[in-house]
Amino acid sequence: MTRPSHLSRRTALKYGLGGVFTLLWAEARAQDPQPQPAPAAPQQAAPAQPAAPPTTVDLNAFSFDALSAALRNRAAQPYQEPPNELPQPITDLDYDHYRRILYRRDQTVWANEPLNFQMQAYFPGFLYKAITRIYVGDGAHFQPQVFSGANFEFLAPLDPSVFQNIQLPGVAGFRLNYPLDRPDLYDELVSFLGASYFRALGMNNRYGLSARGLAINTATTTAEEFPRFTAFYIVKPQPADETVQIFAELEGPSLTGAYAFLLKPGPQTVIDVTARLFFRGEVERLGVAPLTSMYYFGENDHATREDFRPEVHDSDGLFIQRPNGERLWRPLKNPDDLALSYFAETSPKMFGLLQRDREFSHYEDVQAHYEMRPSLLIEPLGDWGRGIIQLVEIPTDSEANDNIVAFWVPEERPKAGSQYEFRYRMHWGYLDEMRSHVASVAGTFAGVGGNAADTSDTGLRRFEINFAGGTAENLPGDAIVVPIIDVPDGARLVHSGISRLPGGGWRLSIELEKLNASPVELRAKLSFNQRIISETWLYQWTGRP
Template sequence: MTRPSHLSRRTALKYGLGGVITLLWTQARAQDPQSQPAPGATPPAAEPAPAQPAAPPTAVDLNAFSFDALTAAMRNRAAQPYQEPANELPQPIADLDYDHYRRILYRRDQTIWANEPLNFQMQAYFPGFLYKAITRVFVGDGTHFQPQVFSGANFEFLAPLDPSVFQNIQLPGVAGFRLNYPIDRPDLYDEIVSFLGASYFRALGMNNRYGLSARGLAINTATTTAEEFPRFTAFYIVKPQPSDETIQIFAELEGPSLTGAYAFNLRPGPQTIIDVTARLFFRGEVERLGVAPLTSMYLFGENDHSEREDFRPEVHDSDGLFIQRPNGERLWRPLKNPDDLALSYFTEASPKMFGLMQRDRDFSHYEDVEAHYELRPSLLIEPLGDWGRGAILLVEIPTESEANDNIVSFWVPEEKPKAGSQYEFRYRMHWGMLPDPLTHLATVAGTYAGVGGNAADTSDTGLRRFEINFVGGTAQNLPVDAVVVPVIDVPAEGARLVHSGISRLPNGGWRLSIELEKLNASPVELRAKLSFNQRIISESWLYQWTGRP
């Protein structure tokens, strides 16, 4: 399938001191992914251009590599003062702006492993523009690694760039890399994962288009302390064997406050699975540690209408935060684009699963033939092992543009890291058109919000109405005359429940209607679920209602 290929101005945002949103990182494809034909579909590709400068410094012995050795090296590095990365880029590269940088493509005939009978192929991102802090790539068998060296000869430079200026430059490193795999068609290698910028990466399941992103780590996000963006400084990629359906990647992470050793085991499929092990070593105290951070975009949707005229009914990469608690309770929190920075905390002890989902897969709900938001992947995080006590934090940042990633979510351990702290987190990432985890409970299929009161009354009633659709599960099989009872929690100090009701939907699901009056300007945390014969038959709907009465 065709996926967006040009460098766009999709950005990740940080919320800085004083509430100022600042541009941080352009989250996009820096070059055309140039989907590759499967081996045998085209003439053999040329070998990558030779380039053999001196091997760059490494944290570990390249001839005796192991994850434990990488861990020890990063632990030792954490005991040393942090050093800002040197600007190692030649002047022509350092001077690239957005318009020129997007004219640089990786050459198809330079694709790594393109002429070998492997299920994976690799391409690199050219450094420059926002990616001046380069990363280094090593390839090996898991024990022995060699530097994968790139030069200008690996790339194509389109007008108005002068190729002669760049083609003979030996690159000290690259901005990142991507892996291709025949995920949608056996005769076509499509991009399935991309590591680009700081510790950002994103992946695809079958029939997906890029949407939300992940990060290796979040440091001091949405605090009064300046946010840090540690970066992957080196990758060690284990070359797969011809029959391998998985690929293993190790990475060094470094930032002012910490170092880390990461292991990624990636398995493409209808759901692309990435198993992650993160071992972290802290140089200093951190105000807020964000584990398994997710970054997405929500501009407007069914519960949060756009204030400007837009032909599209909804625009978002994700429409809700999903949490599955250890006791089996399932929570669904619809996303919104708030007027002010909004933080929501979900306290938990070692959650079973959490993540940002795109549940709505109906094209008619988006009507966008270019962006195809209905094809954006969901991403669920499945913690492995005991994560202890902490909270899932949801950060919602005001935005007026779909180019801005304004949604962030991650796990915050209860104990703040201090100098000398060491942590290990293991988790499994599920990317793709994910069905909801199997359950007998009805799930929230839609949240609709608007003015309350009598529809014929045009005066300002001061009421707000929420309509929540629950579908699926055993509730779908109840008879029409079943007595389903809503369980609604409205904090008495913030709002007053004026009316509630239950109706049967045409598709067999159930509609919960609630009408509320706001009592003050403080945010109100709403909660609702359905019961039948004193048994809970739905997941819990959560909503943060902001605004003035």
């Protein structure tokens, strides 16, 4: 049974730019959970059950279509702020006290049944005063899963007697555990906590990036909204089941949504998502399948302060695969100013934030183990039409802040009464299947240009891009590999060259001069005998001339 450090420093980030907009990442970062043996039988009877809370749908005639119809009807009504249903001792909790509350192992749901999945809840309070309700059933019939203070441990300096008899009107969220890495230990598999945030693990991963149900007006001149999951309907798995089905209600000022999640754990944990959205009003920017991660510094973006670690990041690049098979790789960076990148696409085959660098020596962090953070790919199901993949990079001075966001923006802007359905498949894990016949970008290194022995400011910038894998590695060392480099107005290509890497692969070297202060979008790829043999490397250069 997983016993995570319930709440860490990476709980919330507020970022403002002249008061224009605010981004709030309200998620728990239960970092690096350690697996525990399966729990013993409960030591005490469950507390008395309070009256069942109000529901959106008939719990004895449930279906995803019925849930969707109920959420569609709710979207026709004005939005109402959720009431504060928590008693005073809970609403008074601060960070230091909240993190001292843990779910009791002997109260784990389904722990004494022969199932592959177990469930635990998150206590409400601190940032999580807007509660969610949980129902459990067989898919057509559900019952409220009610929690109380007796389901939790309250560590010193908290007084357990203050909390243990409190009947909770709801919880902050929940997590599902599964024997992911060892058959005798239940590891944390997926966690839903805070607004519409959730995260999952593949085999031998540690928590890193997160996903959200939806992003509304992120990085716009309009205040960002954070719709939240207000209820979950969990289909109780049967013995030997290797999947679990979850339905959810989403609500915010601008919309409601009905969600269906089908989770299948494994070396790469797969979550199939169906999102049906119903809009109360127009939104400036709809972000579908949003991903949130952290990039502090790395090989192409060095730390501004002394740090013994060579790199610190949960993800190192944005990956896009187009329907024609073209693969794009955009290394992440920690910019000096807010950086926005837009990639126009038509029904992309896949996109996501990856952690490609898996070498411990590239991080040298025996606690965080950034080399073990999962990648996350979004595979759209069906035709998503035209739109953009937007990448938001926010400057940060700490690895405690999630400063990277990526999501799909459909071409059509939602209006009052608009209805959308998006289906997609999420792949969490190491994603070794990403290998292809074309070479991948294995590293991007950046620094000052000019003669290495010249210490004066040359005004030049040098990029060294390593390409590895694919059939390009089988080429002889004297093969004539030709770079295709696109440098738009605003910069000038001074020099380029191709070299063979030790052990295989190829290095593209380019040296550039900046002509003005506007951002420059660079593109490069390799060809041989007029055939493309690599991914397309993308980079936004924001330096001044």
